[in-house]
Amino acid sequence: MSFNTFGRALRFTTWGESHGPGLGVVLDGCPPGIPLRETDIQPFMDARKPGTSKFTTQRKEPDQVRILSGVFNNGDGQQVTTGTPIHLMIENTDQRSKDYSEIAASYRPGHADYTYDAKYGIRDYRGGGRSSARETAARVAAGAVARLIIPEVSFTTYVCELGGDAIDRDAINADQIAQNPFFCPDSWAATRWETLVDDARKAGSSLGAVVECVATGVPAGWGAPVYAKLDSELAAAMMSINATKGIEIGDGFEAARLTGEQNADAMTPDKDGKPIYASNHAGGTAGGISTGQPVVCRVAFKPTSSILTPVPSMNAKGEATEVRTKGRHDPCVGIRGTPVVEAMMALVLADQKLLHRGQMGQ
Secondary structure, three states, X not given: OXXXXXXXXXXXXXXXXXXXXXXXXXXXXXXXXXXXXXXHXXXXXXXXXXXXXXXXXXXXXXXOEEEEEOEEEOOOOOEEEOOOOEEEEEEOOOOOHHHHHHHOOEOXXXXXXXXXXXXXXXXXXXOOHHHOHHHHHHHHHHHHHHHHHOOOOEXXXXXXXXXXXXXXXXXXXXXXXXXXXXXXXXXXXXXXXXXXXXXXXXXXXXXXXXXXXXXXOXXXXXXXXHHHOHHHHHHHHHHOOOOEEEEEEOOHHHHHHOOHHHHOOOEEEOOOOOEEEOOOOOOOEEOOEEOOOOEEEEEEEOOOOOOOOOXXXXXXXXXXXXXXXXXXXXXXXXXXXXXXXXXXXXXXXXXXXXXXXXXXXX
Protein backbone atom coordinates (compact mmCIF):
# COMPACT_ATOMS: atom_id res chain seq x y z
CA MET A 1 0.00 0.00 0.00
CA SER A 2 1.20 3.51 -0.80
CA PHE A 3 0.41 6.48 1.44
CA ASN A 4 0.31 9.78 -0.41
CA THR A 5 -2.55 11.56 1.38
CA PHE A 6 -2.39 13.79 4.47
CA GLY A 7 -5.06 15.58 6.51
CA ARG A 8 -8.45 14.93 8.07
CA ALA A 9 -11.03 17.59 7.13
CA LEU A 10 -8.67 19.16 4.58
CA ARG A 11 -6.98 16.30 2.73
CA PHE A 12 -4.32 16.59 0.08
CA THR A 13 -2.77 13.93 -2.14
CA THR A 14 0.46 14.62 -3.99
CA TRP A 15 1.45 12.78 -7.15
CA GLY A 16 4.31 12.69 -9.66
CA GLU A 17 8.05 12.06 -9.74
CA SER A 18 11.16 14.18 -9.88
CA HIS A 19 11.93 13.29 -13.51
CA GLY A 20 8.44 12.53 -14.81
CA PRO A 21 6.45 14.88 -17.05
CA GLY A 22 4.99 16.72 -14.08
CA LEU A 23 3.74 16.59 -10.51
CA GLY A 24 0.89 18.03 -8.54
CA VAL A 25 -1.65 17.79 -5.78
CA VAL A 26 -5.37 17.15 -5.32
CA LEU A 27 -6.78 19.13 -2.39
CA ASP A 28 -10.15 17.95 -1.05
CA GLY A 29 -12.24 19.55 1.67
CA CYS A 30 -11.62 23.20 0.83
CA PRO A 31 -14.76 25.24 1.60
CA PRO A 32 -16.62 26.82 -1.34
CA GLY A 33 -16.69 30.49 -2.18
CA ILE A 34 -13.03 31.33 -1.54
CA PRO A 35 -11.51 33.51 -4.29
CA LEU A 36 -8.68 31.50 -5.88
CA ARG A 37 -6.56 32.15 -8.95
CA GLU A 38 -3.20 30.83 -10.08
CA THR A 39 -1.70 34.21 -9.20
CA ASP A 40 -2.59 33.54 -5.54
CA ILE A 41 -0.38 30.44 -5.60
CA GLN A 42 2.54 31.44 -7.83
CA PRO A 43 4.46 33.72 -5.41
CA PHE A 44 4.91 30.80 -3.00
CA MET A 45 6.03 28.55 -5.86
CA ASP A 46 8.60 31.17 -6.87
CA ALA A 47 10.03 31.18 -3.33
CA ARG A 48 10.62 27.41 -3.42
CA LYS A 49 11.63 26.86 -7.04
CA PRO A 50 15.19 25.70 -7.82
CA GLY A 51 17.89 27.62 -9.60
CA THR A 52 17.25 30.98 -7.90
CA SER A 53 20.82 31.35 -6.61
CA LYS A 54 24.20 29.58 -6.70
CA PHE A 55 23.51 28.30 -3.18
CA THR A 56 20.82 25.82 -4.30
CA THR A 57 20.47 23.23 -7.06
CA GLN A 58 20.93 24.69 -10.53
CA ARG A 59 17.97 22.81 -11.97
CA LYS A 60 15.91 25.47 -13.76
CA GLU A 61 12.18 24.99 -13.30
CA PRO A 62 9.61 27.79 -13.77
CA ASP A 63 7.20 25.89 -11.49
CA GLN A 64 4.19 27.49 -13.12
CA VAL A 65 1.10 26.12 -11.40
CA ARG A 66 -2.16 25.35 -13.22
CA ILE A 67 -5.56 24.95 -11.59
CA LEU A 68 -7.32 22.08 -13.37
CA SER A 69 -10.45 21.73 -11.25
CA GLY A 70 -12.36 22.94 -8.20
CA VAL A 71 -12.97 26.57 -9.22
CA PHE A 72 -15.73 28.43 -11.06
CA ASN A 73 -16.56 32.00 -12.07
CA ASN A 74 -19.25 33.16 -9.63
CA GLY A 75 -20.80 35.60 -12.07
CA ASP A 76 -19.21 38.66 -10.49
CA GLY A 77 -16.01 38.23 -12.46
CA GLN A 78 -14.42 36.38 -9.57
CA GLN A 79 -13.09 32.81 -9.69
CA VAL A 80 -13.92 30.99 -6.47
CA THR A 81 -13.60 27.51 -5.03
CA THR A 82 -16.62 25.23 -5.50
CA GLY A 83 -16.10 22.87 -2.56
CA THR A 84 -15.07 20.06 -4.91
CA PRO A 85 -11.50 18.68 -5.25
CA ILE A 86 -8.94 21.25 -6.39
CA HIS A 87 -6.39 19.80 -8.79
CA LEU A 88 -3.11 21.70 -9.13
CA MET A 89 -0.42 20.72 -11.66
CA ILE A 90 3.22 21.74 -12.15
CA GLU A 91 5.16 20.62 -15.23
CA ASN A 92 8.75 19.37 -15.08
CA THR A 93 10.76 21.06 -17.83
CA ASP A 94 14.45 20.69 -16.91
CA GLN A 95 15.06 17.03 -16.09
CA ARG A 96 18.53 15.62 -16.75
CA SER A 97 18.03 11.94 -16.07
CA LYS A 98 21.40 11.06 -17.60
CA ASP A 99 23.08 12.71 -14.59
CA TYR A 100 21.90 9.72 -12.55
CA SER A 101 22.86 6.93 -14.97
CA GLU A 102 25.95 5.98 -12.97
CA ILE A 103 23.94 5.29 -9.81
CA ALA A 104 21.24 3.25 -11.56
CA ALA A 105 22.59 0.04 -10.03
CA SER A 106 24.08 1.50 -6.82
CA TYR A 107 22.63 3.02 -3.68
CA ARG A 108 23.35 6.52 -2.41
CA PRO A 109 24.08 6.31 1.32
CA GLY A 110 21.65 8.51 3.25
CA HIS A 111 19.12 8.50 0.41
CA ALA A 112 16.01 6.34 -0.02
CA ASP A 113 17.52 4.27 -2.86
CA TYR A 114 18.01 1.08 -0.85
CA THR A 115 14.82 1.29 1.21
CA TYR A 116 12.62 1.91 -1.84
CA ASP A 117 14.25 -1.06 -3.56
CA ALA A 118 13.77 -3.21 -0.46
CA LYS A 119 10.07 -2.27 -0.19
CA TYR A 120 8.95 -2.19 -3.83
CA GLY A 121 11.57 -4.24 -5.67
CA ILE A 122 12.00 -1.32 -8.03
CA ARG A 123 13.21 2.26 -7.70
CA ASP A 124 13.31 5.35 -9.85
CA TYR A 125 16.99 6.30 -9.72
CA ARG A 126 16.39 9.51 -11.71
CA GLY A 127 16.61 11.97 -8.86
CA GLY A 128 14.93 9.56 -6.48
CA GLY A 129 11.41 9.65 -7.91
CA ARG A 130 8.93 10.22 -5.08
CA SER A 131 11.73 10.46 -2.50
CA SER A 132 13.10 13.56 -4.22
CA ALA A 133 12.66 17.01 -2.67
CA ARG A 134 11.03 17.90 -5.99
CA GLU A 135 7.81 16.41 -4.55
CA THR A 136 7.58 19.35 -2.14
CA ALA A 137 6.60 21.73 -4.95
CA ALA A 138 3.13 20.19 -4.79
CA ARG A 139 2.95 20.78 -1.03
CA VAL A 140 3.79 24.46 -1.47
CA ALA A 141 0.98 24.80 -4.02
CA ALA A 142 -1.48 23.16 -1.61
CA GLY A 143 -0.23 25.33 1.23
CA ALA A 144 -0.99 28.47 -0.76
CA VAL A 145 -4.64 27.38 -0.93
CA ALA A 146 -4.68 26.48 2.76
CA ARG A 147 -3.60 30.03 3.67
CA LEU A 148 -6.84 31.33 2.16
CA ILE A 149 -8.81 29.22 4.66
CA ILE A 150 -6.98 30.79 7.61
CA PRO A 151 -6.63 34.51 6.75
CA GLU A 152 -6.43 35.30 10.48
CA VAL A 153 -3.05 33.52 10.69
CA SER A 154 0.25 35.06 9.59
CA PHE A 155 3.58 33.27 9.20
CA THR A 156 7.21 34.16 9.79
CA THR A 157 9.53 31.39 8.61
CA TYR A 158 13.30 31.43 8.34
CA VAL A 159 16.49 29.39 8.52
CA CYS A 160 17.81 29.73 12.08
CA GLU A 161 20.85 27.47 11.71
CA LEU A 162 22.94 26.32 8.76
CA GLY A 163 25.89 23.97 8.85
CA GLY A 164 25.96 24.22 12.64
CA ASP A 165 26.16 28.04 12.58
CA ALA A 166 23.12 29.60 14.32
CA ILE A 167 21.64 33.07 14.03
CA ASP A 168 21.88 35.62 16.83
CA ARG A 169 18.33 35.75 18.17
CA ASP A 170 18.89 39.26 19.47
CA ALA A 171 19.59 40.32 15.88
CA ILE A 172 16.45 38.84 14.28
CA ASN A 173 14.90 41.23 11.76
CA ALA A 174 11.96 39.80 9.81
CA ASP A 175 12.56 42.33 7.03
CA GLN A 176 15.88 40.62 6.29
CA ILE A 177 14.32 37.25 5.45
CA ALA A 178 13.50 38.19 1.86
CA GLN A 179 16.73 40.14 1.39
CA ASN A 180 19.11 37.17 1.09
CA PRO A 181 19.06 33.72 -0.56
CA PHE A 182 19.00 31.87 2.78
CA PHE A 183 15.67 33.12 4.22
CA CYS A 184 17.84 34.37 7.09
CA PRO A 185 16.59 37.03 9.55
CA ASP A 186 20.14 37.87 10.72
CA SER A 187 22.14 39.80 8.10
CA TRP A 188 25.51 38.93 9.63
CA ALA A 189 24.67 35.21 9.74
CA ALA A 190 23.57 35.38 6.09
CA THR A 191 26.98 36.80 5.19
CA ARG A 192 28.75 33.97 7.01
CA TRP A 193 26.51 31.38 5.37
CA GLU A 194 27.52 32.52 1.89
CA THR A 195 31.03 31.27 2.58
CA LEU A 196 29.84 28.09 4.31
CA VAL A 197 27.54 26.99 1.48
CA ASP A 198 29.91 28.08 -1.28
CA ASP A 199 32.75 26.09 0.28
CA ALA A 200 30.54 23.00 0.56
CA ARG A 201 29.40 23.38 -3.05
CA LYS A 202 32.96 23.71 -4.35
CA ALA A 203 34.02 20.68 -2.30
CA GLY A 204 31.18 18.60 -3.76
CA SER A 205 29.64 18.24 -0.31
CA SER A 206 26.50 19.51 1.45
CA LEU A 207 25.24 20.99 4.71
CA GLY A 208 22.21 20.60 6.97
CA ALA A 209 19.96 23.36 8.25
CA VAL A 210 17.23 24.13 10.80
CA VAL A 211 14.09 26.01 9.76
CA GLU A 212 11.87 27.81 12.26
CA CYS A 213 8.22 28.64 11.60
CA VAL A 214 6.10 30.97 13.75
CA ALA A 215 2.34 31.13 13.12
CA THR A 216 0.68 34.14 14.75
CA GLY A 217 -3.07 34.65 15.08
CA VAL A 218 -4.00 31.03 15.85
CA PRO A 219 -6.90 31.25 18.33
CA ALA A 220 -7.19 29.09 21.42
CA GLY A 221 -9.05 25.83 20.91
CA TRP A 222 -7.72 24.32 17.69
CA GLY A 223 -6.56 20.73 18.03
CA ALA A 224 -7.80 17.69 19.92
CA PRO A 225 -6.66 15.54 22.84
CA VAL A 226 -4.57 12.39 22.75
CA TYR A 227 -4.31 11.08 19.17
CA ALA A 228 -5.10 14.18 17.11
CA LYS A 229 -3.04 16.74 18.99
CA LEU A 230 -2.14 19.89 17.13
CA ASP A 231 1.53 19.30 17.92
CA SER A 232 1.42 15.64 16.88
CA GLU A 233 -0.23 16.61 13.59
CA LEU A 234 2.51 19.19 13.07
CA ALA A 235 5.17 16.62 13.89
CA ALA A 236 3.73 14.14 11.37
CA ALA A 237 3.46 16.86 8.72
CA MET A 238 7.02 18.09 9.15
CA MET A 239 8.55 14.63 9.41
CA SER A 240 6.87 13.73 6.10
CA ILE A 241 9.02 16.31 4.29
CA ASN A 242 11.91 14.68 2.46
CA ALA A 243 15.26 15.22 4.27
CA THR A 244 13.62 16.07 7.62
CA LYS A 245 15.24 14.32 10.58
CA GLY A 246 13.83 16.16 13.58
CA ILE A 247 11.20 18.59 14.85
CA GLU A 248 10.79 20.67 17.99
CA ILE A 249 7.61 22.37 19.23
CA GLY A 250 8.29 25.45 21.32
CA ASP A 251 11.44 24.92 23.39
CA GLY A 252 11.54 21.29 22.28
CA PHE A 253 14.52 19.41 23.71
CA GLU A 254 15.58 22.47 25.69
CA ALA A 255 12.46 22.01 27.85
CA ALA A 256 14.02 18.85 29.26
CA ARG A 257 16.81 21.00 30.69
CA LEU A 258 14.49 23.38 32.56
CA THR A 259 12.82 23.14 35.95
CA GLY A 260 9.05 23.09 36.31
CA GLU A 261 8.83 26.74 37.30
CA GLN A 262 11.16 27.76 34.47
CA ASN A 263 9.19 25.83 31.88
CA ALA A 264 5.74 26.93 33.05
CA ASP A 265 4.11 29.57 30.85
CA ALA A 266 2.73 31.65 33.71
CA MET A 267 -0.67 33.28 33.11
CA THR A 268 -2.35 36.43 34.40
CA PRO A 269 -5.88 37.47 33.36
CA ASP A 270 -6.57 40.52 31.24
CA LYS A 271 -9.63 42.74 31.75
CA ASP A 272 -11.77 40.28 29.78
CA GLY A 273 -10.59 37.26 31.73
CA LYS A 274 -8.37 36.03 28.91
CA PRO A 275 -4.85 34.83 29.71
CA ILE A 276 -1.75 36.95 29.30
CA TYR A 277 1.25 34.63 29.09
CA ALA A 278 4.64 35.47 30.53
CA SER A 279 6.41 33.12 28.08
CA ASN A 280 5.79 30.59 25.32
CA HIS A 281 7.97 27.61 26.14
CA ALA A 282 5.18 25.27 24.95
CA GLY A 283 5.16 26.73 21.46
CA GLY A 284 1.48 27.67 21.44
CA THR A 285 0.03 24.28 22.41
CA ALA A 286 -1.07 22.63 25.65
CA GLY A 287 -2.63 19.17 25.80
CA GLY A 288 -2.54 19.11 22.00
CA ILE A 289 -4.77 22.22 21.73
CA SER A 290 -3.74 25.73 20.72
CA THR A 291 -3.38 28.26 23.54
CA GLY A 292 -3.82 31.44 21.51
CA GLN A 293 -0.10 32.13 21.52
CA PRO A 294 2.08 31.89 18.41
CA VAL A 295 2.56 28.29 17.30
CA VAL A 296 6.30 27.69 16.99
CA CYS A 297 8.16 24.75 15.48
CA ARG A 298 11.69 24.06 14.28
CA VAL A 299 12.52 21.47 11.62
CA ALA A 300 15.96 19.90 11.12
CA PHE A 301 17.02 19.04 7.56
CA LYS A 302 19.90 16.65 6.94
CA PRO A 303 22.63 17.38 4.39
CA THR A 304 21.76 16.44 0.82
CA SER A 305 22.69 12.82 0.01
CA SER A 306 23.34 13.43 -3.71
CA ILE A 307 26.90 14.76 -3.53
CA LEU A 308 30.00 14.78 -5.72
CA THR A 309 32.21 13.45 -2.93
CA PRO A 310 32.72 9.65 -3.31
CA VAL A 311 31.11 7.62 -0.49
CA PRO A 312 31.48 3.85 0.13
CA SER A 313 28.28 1.95 -0.67
CA MET A 314 26.97 -1.17 -2.42
CA ASN A 315 25.05 -2.07 -5.54
CA ALA A 316 21.87 -4.07 -6.10
CA LYS A 317 23.92 -7.27 -6.36
CA GLY A 318 25.28 -6.77 -2.86
CA GLU A 319 28.76 -5.84 -4.07
CA ALA A 320 30.88 -3.14 -2.48
CA THR A 321 31.17 0.01 -4.55
CA GLU A 322 31.71 3.73 -4.31
CA VAL A 323 29.05 6.29 -5.16
CA ARG A 324 29.25 9.91 -6.28
CA THR A 325 26.36 11.78 -7.86
CA LYS A 326 27.25 13.85 -10.90
CA GLY A 327 25.27 16.80 -12.16
CA ARG A 328 23.47 19.58 -10.29
CA HIS A 329 23.55 18.79 -6.60
CA ASP A 330 21.98 20.93 -3.88
CA PRO A 331 24.57 22.03 -1.28
CA CYS A 332 21.86 22.74 1.33
CA VAL A 333 18.36 21.44 0.70
CA GLY A 334 17.17 23.00 3.97
CA ILE A 335 17.26 26.46 2.39
CA ARG A 336 14.45 25.66 -0.02
CA GLY A 337 12.79 23.69 2.78
CA THR A 338 11.73 27.02 4.31
CA PRO A 339 8.60 27.61 2.15
CA VAL A 340 7.79 23.89 2.45
CA VAL A 341 7.76 24.05 6.26
CA GLU A 342 5.52 27.10 6.09
CA ALA A 343 3.17 25.35 3.65
CA MET A 344 2.86 22.30 5.89
CA MET A 345 2.15 24.54 8.89
CA ALA A 346 -0.60 26.28 6.90
CA LEU A 347 -2.10 22.95 5.79
CA VAL A 348 -2.19 21.58 9.34
CA LEU A 349 -3.69 24.76 10.79
CA ALA A 350 -6.32 25.00 8.05
CA ASP A 351 -7.21 21.36 8.69
CA GLN A 352 -7.49 22.02 12.43
CA LYS A 353 -9.69 25.07 11.87
CA LEU A 354 -12.12 23.07 9.72
CA LEU A 355 -12.14 20.23 12.26
CA HIS A 356 -12.84 22.73 15.05
CA ARG A 357 -15.74 24.22 13.08
CA GLY A 358 -17.22 20.77 12.63
CA GLN A 359 -16.81 19.87 16.29
CA MET A 360 -18.42 23.15 17.38
CA GLY A 361 -21.27 22.76 14.88
CA GLN A 362 -20.30 25.93 13.03
